[in-house]
Amino acid sequence: MTFSRLDTHCRKLEAMEHALSMLRVDEAVMMPAGGGDKRAEAVATLAGMYHQQATAPEIADWIADAEAEDLNAAQKTALIEFRRDYLNKTCLPVAFVERQTAANMRSEQMWRALRPAGDWAEFLPALEAVVAAMREEAALRADVLGLAPYDALMEQYDPGNRAAAVAPVFDDLKRFLKSFIPEALEHQAQRRARRPMKPMNGPFPVERQRALGLSMMGALGFDFTHGRLDVSHHPFCGGVPTDVRMTTRYETREFLSALMGTLHETGHALYEQGLPTEWSHWPVGRARGMAIHESQSLFVEQQIARSDVFWSWAMPHLAEHLGEDAVAGWDLEDMLAHVHHVEPGFIRVDADEATYPLHVILRFEIEQELVSGALRPSDIPEAWNARMVEYLGLSTLDNPRDGAMQDVHWPAGAFGYFPSYTLGAMIAAQQWAALEASHPGAREDIARGDFTAINAWRRTQIWQRASTLSTPDLLVAATGEPLSARFFEAHLRRRYLG
Amino acid sequence: MTFSRLDTHCRKLEAMEHALSMLRVDEAVMMPAGGGDKRAEAVATLAGMYHQQATAPEIADWIADAEAEDLNAAQKTALIEFRRDYLNKTCLPVAFVERQTAANMRSEQMWRALRPAGDWAEFLPALEAVVAAMREEAALRADVLGLAPYDALMEQYDPGNRAAAVAPVFDDLKRFLKSFIPEALEHQAQRRARRPMKPMNGPFPVERQRALGLSMMGALGFDFTHGRLDVSHHPFCGGVPTDVRMTTRYETREFLSALMGTLHETGHALYEQGLPTEWSHWPVGRARGMAIHESQSLFVEQQIARSDVFWSWAMPHLAEHLGEDAVAGWDLEDMLAHVHHVEPGFIRVDADEATYPLHVILRFEIEQELVSGALRPSDIPEAWNARMVEYLGLSTLDNPRDGAMQDVHWPAGAFGYFPSYTLGAMIAAQQWAALEASHPGAREDIARGDFTAINAWRRTQIWQRASTLSTPDLLVAATGEPLSARFFEAHLRRRYLG
Known part of the structure; x- marks a missing residue:
């Protein structure tokens, strides 16, 4: 057979x-x-x-x-x-892949060398070679797959996702955020005027932060017989489903970045650990793609671990693991001031959940134009700056290092990947809404630190389905409707204007 | 080409x-x-x-x-x-290898299950299957290689080693040890009567033992940019020459077993790190074989790290890393009483350097008879007991668990391997003598903690030669003469009767 x-x-x-x-x-x-x-x-x-x-x-x-x-x-x-x-x-000829790999590697190496000084002019020729090869790649993929060129690139990361479906949802979200962020900032300023933000009472020893992280991972359902937590410079979730290797990194002056990073990776890890074991060697047994994977990490990070109910449960554990004087005298509101801090900035990876999508939408818009040829690489800084000013009120014209040179994706030849981050955030919110509709006690569960029913829903609706459905079909199967920005928007409104 | x-x-x-x-x-x-x-x-x-x-x-x-x-x-x-x-x-047909692998795996699994209870009778049929397959293997290898059957097995571990050359040297050593061990025990008893052995002043925290071990590894020349030390249940030296992974394990009640284990593995590690890097992908670029590898670990453990001069250098470091009261009031003689303790026992892996060779010679003699068919597996316990009584004065007749069932080698199908351990000890002593002949200040170097010249000699004479010579030829090239027991015997006499 x-x-x-x-x-x-x-x-x-x-x-x-x-x-x-x-x-x-x-x-x-x-x-x-x-x-x-x-x-x-x-x-x-x-x-x-x-x-x-x-x-x-x-x-x-x-x-x-x-x-x-x-x-x-x-x-x-x-x-x-x-x-x-x-x-x-x-779908790509071997000779092309070799040529493209050489261009991408050279560009990534140059980017590593030139990014610290923000030397865009010196970097540009290498990026031009990458973009030229990427446009060739998109055309080749499009031809074999019968898709539009940008869709053919996205298809590698999120099978079934199409720009025609994603773009209107991103437009909706963009419109929303452009008015929401000033409102949220105003709201935040009023709260801070009433109650100033308390500084963190560090140093927090690494071993104590690690114990806190391990205890939260365990509570959330991480299976330590099939995985572990270590330290690396760039946190990730790797390994294999039967042996998931998570990493984080610690700073001693504050504990939130390591903890939220650990919880984010725990979301990825639960997905991997929850995949159907009997299919592990088949492509269909793998996690569906980048957007769904990110939805699982952001479900834990944004929907669960930045919620007020999570912190009402977690605050006593802080004292237990970090020591009684770690957040002495803090109440829930003091903690949430740190967890819900909103601040427009230049850097995508440092952005909060409210401003992050605008960083992504900016890149999504620019890379579509690069693929179509409407924009040349030399025009990126201007296009970037125009959107940063419009979306977040920040100019990057004199600062390419913190503008178009901040991410490794384009220098390494990865186009069509950026949307996954924000699709993940929206899908997580949409999943939370579907979960709460079928299990109205979900918030009370979190307040008690009981994640059993929440994980059972995710296991059935997402994890066990692995790659049996395309990204959009999986979303419909799990939530009953196609991608919509309104769940994420409602989530932000509740959290930041509530 | x-x-x-x-x-x-x-x-x-x-x-x-x-x-x-x-x-x-x-x-x-x-x-x-x-x-x-x-x-x-x-x-x-x-x-x-x-x-x-x-x-x-x-x-x-x-x-x-x-x-x-x-x-x-x-x-x-x-x-x-x-x-x-x-x-x-x-040289082995695939069908045979599959059959043999099945027999060996079954036997090793049974051994793991039956060894704790010492159930020899239940284990015997599995071992008989292993021995039958091993005799077939020896005949197949002998035929292809043009060697005697036992030599064909040894050839896997130490290319060029022949029983006809090894047996007389082992006989010499056996004769020596049978009279030496009682003398050494008598000598030890007299010393203990003059000065009782001091107990170790534990507990010794793992982190301090680890710091001590790392500092000694570094002093001995371990390159931490190309390797590291971790913990595992069974200590080993693994990885690749550019990234040597050593392990040890710690007990808190005493520090010597972890430290001596670490130093032993450091000897293996220095060999791997010292191999010629440009040949790393060729078979000729690998370490020569088990006996030479063991000679490198035992050179560090027995020749260097159990010497009086080593401890005259190391004692202050104990205090530095383990704390001032770790061996408070001890002088060199107190320390050496632990490092040079001799005691005949049942278990090979627990044996001291003086009694260890008799454990190996016993196995060497028995496995030759198993290969030739002169001894049947069912006769092993009796043959084992007779030699244990003769060589070490201990009977194992009622105790197969600590007799013929103690090692994994035979249950797993490894015959011809045991000699490597004692060949390694003899080769290490022979190397030390050759080194000292060309560098008379070697002992003073150790007393100063300066291993530069010692390692330079080993690099040239052993490490950089990799697998360019057979095991006996490498020994002659490095020391100027073939294998002899007299260097190891002189070493034992100096250390235990001096």
Whole structure:
């Protein structure tokens, strides 16, 4: 039977993915600096072997043969995702991929060197090469997949997402935020006038912060027999579903950034740990894509862990783990002043949940124009500045380092990825609304630190569905309706104007 | 050119070895229990892929073609080891390996289950299957390699070692030890009568023991930019030469076992870190074999770290890292009483350097008879007991758990490996004598904590030679003469009767 040949093939690929994933974790968490060159060589060689085996021409025949076989429902679903995955992996000619990889690597290296000084002029030629290759890539993908060029790029990250569906929702959200943010800031100023923000009473020793993070992870449902928490320079959630490796990093002067980072990654980790184990070697058994993954991390971070009920439960635990005088004399309102602080800024990754989407929408708009050719790379700084001024009232014209040079995505050739972040935030809010509709006691659960029913809903509606549905279909299946900005907008209104 | 095809092939194999090695380290140091099943599956799949690629039939042609090419000296040396390595990897038919692996795995699992109760009778049938397969293996290897069956097994671990050369040296050592050990015990009793052994003033916190170990590793020349020290249940030295992962384990009631374990593994680590980096992907670039590897760990542990001069340097560091009252009131003699304690016992891995070789010689003698068929597995307990009584004055007849069931080697199918441990001890002593002949100040160096000249000698004589010579040839190249027991005997006499 051909299907079982595919199945065996998938187990081989899974073993190589396992190795690559763990080598990346080890590199970030454990590896001494001198191990880097050989590690890079080993990972590149293994990744090349993986790509060669994953894209072998005979697999196309296996898929076609298997489609004619008498398969059960799970196998049929698996086969659809096999085909989609294989098509996406093989739609670019090898010679093109090699040329593009060289351009992207050179550009990323230049970006690392030139970003600190914000030397846009020196960087521009490298980015122009990346954008030229990306436009070629988009055309090639579009041709094979029968999609518009930008949609063909997004398809890698969120299967089924289309700009025609996303753009109106982003427009709705943008309109909302342009009036909401000034209101929220005004509201915040009034509250601060009544009650000034209390500074954090550090230092908070790393070991205590770690104990706090571990205890919160456990309460939220993280399974420590199938994962662990370590430290790395850039926090991530990696490993494999049976062994999820999360990292965070600690600053001793305050504890919120490490804790909220840990809770964010816990959201990713719960998704991975909740995937159907029997499909782990099939493409259909993987997490659906970047937007859904981000919805799971933001569900925990924004919907649960920035809520007032969460902190009414969590405050006693702060004292328990950080010490009695950690937030001595603080009440819930003092804590929420830190958790709900809104402040427009230049840097996307430092942005709060209210201003963050505008950073994303700005990039979404610009990259669509780069793909279509309406905008040239040399025009990016001006386009960026115009939107930053319009959306957040900040000019980046003299500051490319904190403008178009702040993210690694474009220098590394990743276009069509940015929308996932804000789609994730909106999907999380939409999921919360659907959950609360079916389980009206969800907020009371959080106030008691009981996440059982909440996780049970997510397990059924999201995690166990893995990649059986496209991104938009999964959202409809879980929440009963297509993507809408109104849930996220209502969420912001409740939290910041309530 | 065919040689460059072999070279590329080796880089692929090296990447897979890198992954397998790091996955094993991660498993022992980091992995949560629930990750075990998937990890085992991934490692087995990768190991299978590795074996398939390392033994591909076309490689035989590549080697033959390359041998006819115009190669430089390094390439020629590399090719000799390619051929040896390939021959050793391919001399067993696949069907046999599968059958043997099944027998060995079943036996090892049964051993794990039955060893605690010492249930020899229940375990015997599984071991009989292992021994039968091992005798088949020895015959197959002997046939291909043109060696005697036991030599063909040893060849896997120490290329070039032959029982005909090893047995007389072991006999010499055995004769020596049978009279030496009672003398050393008598000597020890007299010293203890003059000055009783002081108990260790624990507890010694793990973090302090770790700091002590790291400081000693650094002094001995361990390069922390290319390696690190962690904790695992069974201490080991793993990873890759550019990223050597050592482990130890700590008990808080005393600090010597963790420290001596750390120093032992440091010896292995220095060898790995000292291998020629430009050959790292070639078989000839690897460490020579088990006996030479053990000689490097025992050189550090026995020749350096159990010497009086080492402790005259190390004692102040104990106070510095473990605290002033760690060994308060101890002088060098008090410390050496612990470091040089001799006591015949049942368990090989717990044995001191004086009694350890008799454990090994006993096994060497028995396994030769198992290979030849002179001894049946059912006769092992009696043969074991007779030798334990003769060599160490201890009976194991009623105690198979601490007799023939104590080691994993035979249950797992490893025969011909045990000699390496004591060969390592003898080679270390022989190396020390050669080093001291060329550098008479070596002991003064140790007393000052200066290991530069000692490591420089080892780098040139051992580490940089990697696998360019057979085990006996490497010993002659480094020390000027073939294996002899007299250096190790003189070492023991000096240390325990001096």
